[in-house]
């Protein structure tokens with residue numbers, strides 16, 4: 054579990070930087086938000102709604118923990134009548150749940166507006182289970198930690214894609230085959 058705490062957040066941050074590098078218009082929007090927050094001398098992470106939407110969409114597309122398992126404690130009858138017997142261990146794919154096209158149209162497209170509160174109203178809470186339907190005891194801490202790192206990174210650097218396209222390596226953690234390479238350009242930070 055010690056590795057889980059570090060590797061999940063490292064994976065989440067790496068993939069969100071990748072997605073924002075591929076979509077400079079969303080990166081710019083996040084940057085504007087962070088700039089405004091700091092100009093107003095605020096430190097309330099709730100004041101970063103677009104950055105939060107961008108993060109959630111990245112966690113949908115590249116869930117840091119792509120699969121979990123459960124042992125059935127009783128027979129489970131599926132809607133079509135088939136039964137999963139008590140004692141069987143089931144693998145539950147968070148990745149496939151997040152790429153289900155009936156819930157997420159064009160699932161491979163990175164679109165932070167999917168998480169606009171207006172667009173999320175009708176969606177089942179079980180459609181987005183990055184933290185396994187609230188099972189991660191550190192969910193709030195992890196989100197706060199990652200948002201702070203992302204905000205401060207975007208404040209100081211512009212991230213740009215590398216010519217090598219990363220290939221997902223979904224193990225216990227969502228890694229990238231051969232690493233995830235990006236270019237970073239320093240930005241001049243407004244002292245205000």
Ligand code: HEM
Pocket residue numbers: 054057058059061062065116117118121122183184185188189190191192194195
């Ligand atoms: C993006 C970040 C993270 C993601 C996506 C994530 C995801 C998950 C998932 C899916 C589970 C449930 C596993 C299951 O149901 O079988 C879980 C459990 C857990 N996570 Fe995380 N996690 C993250 C960050 C963290 C961090 C930073 C910590 C520690 C500081 C942490 C500590 C734990 C613990 C202790 C559990 C087990 C809870 C229990 O079994 O009662 N997680 N996490």
